[in-house]
Amino acid sequence: MGKVNKAFFWSLFAAGGTLTAFVFPALVLILLLAAYGNPPEIMGFEQMQGLLSNWLIKIAAFGTVALALWHAAHRLRTALHGLGLRADGAVAAIGYGIALLGTVLTAYYLIQI
Numbered sequence: 822m823g824k825v826n827k828a829f830f831w832s833l834f835a836a837g838g839t840l841t842a843f844v845f846p847a848l849v850l851i852l853l854l855a856a857y858g859n860p861p862e863i864m865g866f867e868q869m870q871g872l873l874s875n876w877l878i879k880i881a882a883f884g885t886v887a888l889a890l891w892h893a894a895h896r897l898r899t900a901l902h903g904l905g906l907r908a909d910g911a912v913a914a915i916g917y918g919i920a921l922l923g924t925v926l927t928a929y930y931l932i933q934i
Contacts, residue, residue, distance in 0.1 A: 830895055830917070837892025844885050870934060879931045887924040894920035 854860050862868070872878055894916035901912050 830891070833888065833891035834895035837888035837890070838896075840885060841889045841892055845889065848885075873931065873934045879934070883927055883931055886927045887920075890920040890923040890927075891917075 851864065855864055873882060898909070898912050898916050902909060906912060
């Protein structure tokens, strides 16, 4: 049974890492432009809300955030194991629990838009 769980979480890790490598640099650039300086009109609140009201964009945003969370949880688990923290069960439960909570909250907030 352990091998089945390991393969499932590893697949989420791999998909999240791949998606994060392609999408997050653009998201960081957009957020930096929005936070510092005068963002273009297309990045205004109304435009972003209009964009996220499309169900296809919601699915893409959900997939991006959820897979990035699962990737980060698995990366943190393996990094802590490599640093000598051998409480793997507790680390896995906490890390994957936070990823699950973030995934559920992402779905909840996207549905609210």
